Amino acid sequence: MQQISSAATPHLVRTLNANRLLQYAWDTEAFTATDAIQETGLTRSTVLSVCADLVERGWLHELDDARAAGQYSLGRPARRYAFRADAGAFVGVDSGQHRVTARITDLRGTELARMSREIRGALDTAPDRLLMTESTVDAALAAAAVTADAVLAIVLGVPAPTDADGASPEGADGFWPRMNPGFAEKFAHRGWRVIVENDANLAAIAEGAVGAGVGFSSFVSLLAGERFGMGIIADGMLVRGAHGAAGELHLLDYVQGVGSADGLARLARTWAGEARAAGLLAGTALETASEAEDVFAAAQAGDTEALVITARLALLLARVCVVIGGMLDAESIIIGGAVAPAAAALLDATALHLAEFSHGPAPALIASPLGGDAVGLGAIYRGLALVRSDPLAFALATS
Structure with missing residues (x-):
């Protein structure tokens, strides 16, 4: 790495050098001037001057020198610095x-x-x-x-x-x-x-930073709780659209077998409520249940009516995903939101439907490990x- 050319204005040079050193400090623990020189390509005098400035501004603090820290005992002790995360x-x-x-x-x-x-x-x-x-x-x-x-x-x-x-x-x-x-x-x-x-x-x-999107250059994050909404990463970049609405899914109102942007959690509650009103849940685990997670848990336990509901959800989710996959040629679709851990059990059935509906390679379906924290x-x-x-x-x- 080369030092910034002196042909630039002195103020710009100082700013660029300070930014370079600060980015290095942000991602490392304690470091010496020698460490910074090796990583940034700046001269010793520049590193020491920039470190002093960043200490004064509050971005860095100076630690005990390397000798006091027990790193060596001979020669002039090196100054040590650390990024101030606080x-x-x-x-x-x-x-x-x-x-x-x-x-x-x-x-x-x-x-x-x-x-x-x-x-x-x-x-x-x-x-x-x-x-x-x-x-x-x-x-x-x-x-x-x-x-x-x-x-x-x-x-x-x-x-x-x-x-x-x-x-x-x-x-x-x-x-x-x-x-x-x-x-x-x-x-x-x-x-x-x-x-x-x-x-x-x-x-x-x-998802791209710490979730299921790590390692993928193009994927869709599909929030599937109360309403469907998607975030699109294409070639490593977030796609927002002209008005920030690239991921809005009101078009699902017009998709046969879907009919709205209502998400899995809302539909699970709604369909369980309809079954309850029809007298289908008497004596079942869902007779008094009110949350979507209860529906998924009952299905996992083999409850017949809960299995009917989750089968409907898997089919609907496949229809949503085939629309997304067909439009965006997505490598993967990450099912996210607070409902993701419970809805993970749907994905095998959803993938079977998706393979049937897709005209080309179907996107991989992945349950987000981040859940409601995403x-x-x-x-x-x-x-x-x-x-x-x-x-x-x-x-x-x-x-």
């Missing part, structure tokens, strides 16, 4: 249809605290959703003992398309504005960098990528 924080929010979860992490993405609250009934209005999300974030910050001025960025995942400014369109039924009731403007008033992103897009980011994790990784792209544009509260 110098700032990220906030990642999964603002789902029925639950809002906020997590706080340090600058390496290590979770410090998490807070979650239900959104039900009368509270499911745009103003109440906004207030509850704010209070959940504040409670998580308090639990993490992180002050508001330490937050560098907040990323919020919502079940709605979002544009570059974090706003969602009106839509036909008012659902999208209720799910995203002005989050970008509200949190920007705190002086934080704010990103509001579609939840399936964030789930796709998480959106929140994706929010953290998105915030981390934002700050790492230009870290010196952010002022640390400790500097």
